[in-house]
Amino acid sequence: MSPEATGIAPEEAPSQTTPAQPTHPGGSREMTYLEAISDALREEMRRDEAVFCIGEDIGAFGGAFKVTDGFAEEFGAARVLDAPLAENAIIGAAVGAAVEGMRPVCEMQFSDFIACGFDQLVNVAAKLHYRQGLAAPMVVRLPSGGGFSGGPFHSQNPEAWLLQAPGLKVVAPGSPADAKGLLTAAIRDANPVCFLEHKGLYRYLREPVPEGEYVVELGKAQMIREGDELTVIAYGSAVGLATQAVDELEADATVLDLRSLAPLDTEAVLEAARRTGKVLVAHEATRTCGVGAEIAAIVSELAFEHLDAPVRRLTAPNLPIPFSPPLEQAVLPQLADMKEACRELLDY
Amino acid sequence: MSPEATGIAPEEAPSQTTPAQPTHPGGSREMTYLEAISDALREEMRRDEAVFCIGEDIGAFGGAFKVTDGFAEEFGAARVLDAPLAENAIIGAAVGAAVEGMRPVCEMQFSDFIACGFDQLVNVAAKLHYRQGLAAPMVVRLPSGGGFSGGPFHSQNPEAWLLQAPGLKVVAPGSPADAKGLLTAAIRDANPVCFLEHKGLYRYLREPVPEGEYVVELGKAQMIREGDELTVIAYGSAVGLATQAVDELEADATVLDLRSLAPLDTEAVLEAARRTGKVLVAHEATRTCGVGAEIAAIVSELAFEHLDAPVRRLTAPNLPIPFSPPLEQAVLPQLADMKEACRELLDY
Amino acid sequence: MSDGDARAIATDRAGGASEPVLTREDRASLLRFMLLMRAAEERGLRLYKQGKVPGSFYDGRGQEAISVGSSFALAPEDRMCILHRDLGAHFVRGVSPERYLANYMGRSGGVTGGKDGNLHFGDPELGCVGMVSMLPDMAPVATGMALAMKMRGERRVAMTYFGEGSTANGQWHEAMNMAGIHRLPVVFVLENNGYAYSTPNELEFAADPVERAESYGFHGVKVDGNDVEAVFEASVEASERARGGGGPTLIGCRTMRMHGHGAHDDMSYVPDGVLESWERRDPIDRYRRHLADHHGFSEQELDEVATAVTEQVAEDARRALDSPMPEPSLASEGLYAEAFRPLGDGVAPWSRWAERKPLRPVNGNGRSPSSEASVSRSAA
Amino acid sequence: MSDGDARAIATDRAGGASEPVLTREDRASLLRFMLLMRAAEERGLRLYKQGKVPGSFYDGRGQEAISVGSSFALAPEDRMCILHRDLGAHFVRGVSPERYLANYMGRSGGVTGGKDGNLHFGDPELGCVGMVSMLPDMAPVATGMALAMKMRGERRVAMTYFGEGSTANGQWHEAMNMAGIHRLPVVFVLENNGYAYSTPNELEFAADPVERAESYGFHGVKVDGNDVEAVFEASVEASERARGGGGPTLIGCRTMRMHGHGAHDDMSYVPDGVLESWERRDPIDRYRRHLADHHGFSEQELDEVATAVTEQVAEDARRALDSPMPEPSLASEGLYAEAFRPLGDGVAPWSRWAERKPLRPVNGNGRSPSSEASVSRSAA
Ligand SMILES: Cc1ncc(C[n+]2csc(CCOP(=O)(O)OP(=O)(O)O)c2C)c(N)n1
Ligand SMILES: Cc1ncc(C[n+]2csc(CCOP(=O)(O)OP(=O)(O)O)c2C)c(N)n1
Ligand SMILES: [Mg+2]
Ligand SMILES: [Mg+2]
Secondary structure, three states: OOHHHHOOOOOOOOOEOOOOOOOOOOOEEEEEHHHHHHHHHHHHHHHOOOEEEEEOOOOOOOOOOOOOOOHHHHHOHHHEEEOOOOHHHHHHHHHHHHHOOOEEEEEOOOHHHHHHOHHHHHHHHOOHHHHHOOOOOEEEEEEEOOOOOOHHHOOOOOHHHHHOOEOEEEEOOOOHHHHHHHHHHHHHOOOEEEEEEEHHHOOOEEEEEEOOOOOOOOOOOEEEEOOOOEEEEEOOHHHHHHHHHHHHHOOOEEEEEOOEEEOOOHHHHHHHHHHHOOEEEEEEEEOOOOHHHHHHHHHHHHOHHHOOOOOEEEEEOOOOOOOOHHHHHHHOOOHHHHHHHHHHHHHO | OOHHHHOOOOOOOOOEOOOOOOOOOOOEEEEEHHHHHHHHHHHHHHHOOOEEEEEOOOOOOOOOOOOOOOHHHHHOHHHEEEOOOOHHHHHHHHHHHHHOOOEEEEEOOOHHHHHHOHHHHHHHHOOHHHHHOOOOOEEEEEEEOOOOOOHHHOOOOOHHHHHOOOOOEEEOOOOHHHHHHHHHHHHHOOOEEEEEEEHHHOOOEEEEEEOOOOOOOOOOOEEEEOOOOEEEEEOOHHHHHHHHHHHHHOOOEEEEEOOEEEOOOHHHHHHHHHHHOOEEEEEEEEOOOOHHHHHHHHHHHHOHHHOOOOOEEEEEOOOOOOOOHHHHHHHOOOHHHHHHHHHHHHHO | OOHHHHHHHHHHOOOOOOOOOOOHHHHHHHHHHHHHHHHHHHHHHHHHHOOOOOOOOOOOOOOHHHHHHHHOOOOOOOEEEOOOOOHHHHHHHOOOHHHHHHHHOOOOOOOOOOOOOOOOOOOHHHOEOOOOOOOOOHHHHHHHHHHHHHHOOOOOOEEEEEEOHHHHOHHHHHHHHHHHHOOOOEEEEEEEOOEEOOEEHHHOOOOOHHHHHHHHOOEEEEEEOOOHHHHHHHHHHHHHHHHOOOOOEEEEEEOOOOOOOOOOOOOOOOOOOHHHHHHOOOHHHHHHHHHHHHHOOOHHHHHHHHHHHHHHHHHHHHHHHHOOOOOHHHHHOOOOOOEOOOOOOOOOOOHHHOOOOOOOOOOOOOOOHHHHHOEOOOOO | OOHHHHHHHHHHOOOOOOOOOOOHHHHHHHHHHHHHHHHHHHHHHHHHHOOOOOOOOOOOOOOHHHHHHHHOOOOOOOEEEOOOOOHHHHHHHOOOHHHHHHHHOOOOOOOOOOOOOOOOOOOHHHOEOOOOOOOOOHHHHHHHHHHHHHHOOOOOOEEEEEEOHHHHOHHHHHHHHHHHHOOOOEEEEEEEOOEEOOEEHHHOOOOOHHHHHHHHOOEEEEEEOOOHHHHHHHHHHHHHHHHOOOOOEEEEEEOOOOOOOOOOOOOOOOOOOHHHHHHOOOHHHHHHHHHHHHHOOOHHHHHHHHHHHHHHHHHHHHHHHHOOOOOHHHHHOOOOOOEOOOOOOOOOOOHHHOOOOOOOOOOOOOOOHHHHHOEOOOOO
16 A cells, blocks of 8 residues: 555545535635645634644644645744654643643644643643633644554544543544534634544545635534435544445435534434434444444433434454554455445344 | 541541452451452562562552552562652553563552553553564553542543553452452453552452452453342442442342453343343443443443343543532432432333 | 751852842741741641541642742743642732632632642632642643743743652653743742652652753752742742743752641651751741841741731631532533633732833734634534 | 764763674674665665555664664673664564565564564564554663563663654653663663654754763763764673663764655755765765775675675565465454563674573572463453
8 A cells, every 4th residue: 555545645545525515605625635624724823823833743844744734934933833752742832822822733743642642631631621710722633543554553543532531622524624614613612622634534535625714613413414214423534434335325324424522413413313213333443432332322322212223333343453454454444344234224 | 528538548437348259268358448459469479579569659658548558568669669750651661571571560649640651551551462462461550539529630530541442451340359359360461451449449348358369350240239120230439339229229130240341241241231121331430432331332232122221321421520529429420329320220 | 957058059059140139028028928828738737637628638838938939039921830839829929828728628719619629729810720630740831831922922931840759750851841942931940858759859860850951951050949038039030031032940949848748648758857857947937037137027027927927817717618618510510611711910929020011012922812802612 | 074083972982891892703794784774674665665565664774883783782681672763673683684574564474464564563582572653662661671670680681772852752751760760771772863753953852862861860972873883882881881780871873864754755854965964974884994994804705795685685575575465364363462471582693692691590589480481361
């Protein structure tokens, strides 16, 4: 597998289109998922001089994935700060800058490195408002996910750790337009927001994205397909997989993209579950105590009387993500797995 | 609330007895939960000179909770090593010592500080065998839980973070005898084992505990009460609460103490769920993506046809644990909450 | 060690800067804040023993000169992250003993309203960010505050504290390193009180952490932590250096923790005679003698300061005890912020600040008004 | 900088110890391992460009003298955690180019059998613990290995590496500090290659991290990282010190990363001329010249070493390419260990080790046999 799959190299991978977003008065432009993230960041830095970026190699180099390419030139090195290799210091400094009125956007070079800044995130940032009534408006960008032989330390999806840390908001866009709109909302939010951007989507997804200011409210799921026999609840990289699966199966299915994991749009989840009676929750992250478990628990508890089949989970098993392609493919959910899971539920 | 509730002070709090364990050939002795932990540790250090303890203030001082009281005298300061205030170094050094053939037992002064050693635990220790075929036999002791105004940083139950890190074993005894038997098994295990010891049980629980060598196999749940109308699945501090609730309600209920969270005794869980048709999962840890979610998801998926009621969760809500008693009590599950949850399910 | 020796240590740190001016009133204030800290903590400990303080109790007895002397140097617009031995700094910045005692008792009148306990508080209205248990996590946070100040070109300072034990933690290093790289306006006050909980210096490090400042590219100074004016002078020098773009300073204060780590700790690990010898260097007694011997304070004047403090603490304790426990429903409030609100300024009792201009630039590199006014669109 | 200058830097570190003896054959080995590293990495890069290496590709071009010179000093019973620029150390300890190349290609013949990639491996049979991505996480691990050695009273050494960028991380500090407190037998090799990915020294730290060794209470030495014998000598001295109970050493090697952080990185951030000037200090060319000028190696002899290396790598690459991809079912195996198995010893090619006694005490303070034999009772 070649490097562009990681989004590092400039070449473009074949791209996939997600359904069109509502039209935006300011017009729109075709962007990849990665370009949409850059665009949101650039717009917000232009709009508000309190917004600044901090992370490893994000300045002159433009970041490991080139999200901040050209930013140092436009905004100056001081607002696109190359940090030393010290994740707790990056997140801790962001907390300090945030309470001082800045709007820091931290980049973890890979989301896996959040384990190295975990303490500042879950103990300092997450609890600050609850304990002290002090807001820390900051974003932690987390390039996540596998599928390109990144191995056990460059492929993880850390959302469940974050969801077990009350006080954090957690979002995970599944499309370019949402990536832009959610990042804008995250930057403007008064809380620490973890922004999970799936590396596999960086150059794989491309669609028209609203130009200029574009905000997608945090905490709202989006219906991608509407159907009555099955609901697939997904986010991030699983959204495209779910959509493709139900389309190829020509299933009368609802596909719900959660977009925000905290706060979670429980209403939308329950509406779809009750309406269709069958639910599949799908994500790339490992299984135990994952988002799938939470959704399954919520649905089983609150839509119990409406269920016509057990709630199923399609996730990675409880394993580190191995490096070699056949091993990695055995671990990460594939399109065929998604179709099979849908079919099983439809046939139940 | 007075300090002994934290287990720090030497005074004894009123103790509660859990059901007797199977009799042990070597005889038994009344021990508190805390004494049982010390006893297991002392036995193993006597038996195998590769076993050593490392942690903050565990040497001359005997540990914040006095678990290693007298150990430095018996085993020497080198085997009861007072570490600097550096959790990643403690866990990382334990990994290094473990691959060298030692059997380190790390103490986190409070389980909350695991966030400070998180990277070594989840990235180095947990994945080592999967990636490299190299075993790291080590234990991380985690004094956990709230109920004594420890506040947001001395009351957490971090198990869900650990369960989302494939490669760790995670145990959480709910009784003195299990505390001894599981800790012995954990020390002898070839893997990194996280040992959650609930601070609220330290001096609250007391029962006859087998003397000498006593091993409780990891991965096996234990039936505490057997009944047919409801199953309460619990671990740690919730076990006593669940038992008391069903006893006071005189409910025909099964109480299952998970004891091990990873590996999980899925069979025992499903057997009880299928037999009783109603399941309540109870724990003190916060709700989202917790053990309750995982159990609810497993039961809903694999015992779907047997369920007569939605699987309910009794947990702390998604909040930091506040300090002041009325606030803390509002957040942590209480006996009354447990009884109400049982009653609701019984009446469903 | 005599008073004279202590002075010798203090001048160790001198850089030739002219002595900062302390008025007679300032000196009385320094004494008063130290007394206030001691009296409030004694009262807190009594409340704890009476069962009125849930959880545990921690104090900074013997270390009063450090938090008082250092915070006394700061201007209103400066910012602080105050630690568990540093109650004096809260008082200097404007927190009342009432709110401190109420916080320990988990009452609604406490600074956190019962959400958090102990010294885990900071009044945002007074420019403080409350500490967390994890040590020394406030060091990166203070560094970030200083980063913001530098980015906006403001002549302001962030100050924070840590014990010598906490310097073993990786976050200490990360903060020092980042502060050094960018020469940030931050003052780090290191309190070496001999122990981290029960762990003595020789098991914490192999070389005095103050010496490390240089290897982070900034100034490190050693002062007698039981000499309030020495601490104050070092802090003034460090703050002025920071404001002038000269970067961070690590002020290493040698002192002794005269009580256990917490009230439950009997300090059996401290060798015989150590506490007694430090008792003779008590920062409050020494300063009282110093004011009498060198600044013409009469015994009566000094007694009056002490009496006023005693009365204030008694009155504040009464009010704290009158403060109700929080409503249980408060527990489920405030997880998320609805909007950002900027920190307020602290009280700056040093006479120097009485009539000076604000330290923030009026325009230009200043704070972005949009960010202060920015309203969250989140559903919370 | 001429060869002479480099020597000057190298002697900088000298402590008066007598020069370790290198035979003619040892010198040929040093050259051969450096050539082997370069040739294997060149071959790996080609395989990557041919699409045969999944993921990314990283090498240590220009840094060969460091991993080869340092690991060459070690005895079989010593232990290593080898990093991403240090392929030479794997070869010295006994890993074949075949297993290295197969690992990069994710084949079953790789050291990890496809479970992990890149240089994320260590052969347990050869006394190595495979690195993780998080930097510098192996520093605490090596410290722990040294702790075990010290606890058992063994005359053994643990050695590990890190880049200068990684010294900014808190774990570096925690490891240094702990190693210093207990004077552990660990050798830390710091490779300052000018950059952490794209980040230059001045944004990584404000003072050279080698200087920090002293503030952790142990020796720090600076050597020319492009001089294999200088690195070797410093490593012998450090290892001997460690074995004698003299504690850790931080060996700071100045070098330059001659390739990008990974194959995708075009190094546009490196100023013009820098690479060219370092090219003239290439460690392999220099050592070749040195062997010819000072140790009587003929051009023909030197060419023979190079040719043998080329052939070996070609043959090993063929075999690596023949190695099959792992079976998908392997993915679900091995999460938990069934039993503990001790690390094996590494190859120690330095002639000194050929006939010496084992470094572990035969009894007394030795390893607990029960722990080696201990069998897990877990259900796994
Ligand atoms: C990261 C972390 N680990 C462990 C603790 C538990 N703990 C509380 S205070 C303390 C000792 C602190 O010593 P020092 O930094 O010297 O401060 P002092 O209390 O002496 O002022 C420890 C280990 C903690 N607070 N934070
Ligand atoms: C904790 C952590 N954060 C971020 C990274 C991403 N990363 C990989 S290599 C690198 C630079 C390392 O620089 P240095 O330590 O100088 O080693 P070099 O690659 O130059 O040998 C970074 C930031 C990482 N590996 N680990
Ligand atoms: Mg201390
Ligand atoms: Mg480097």
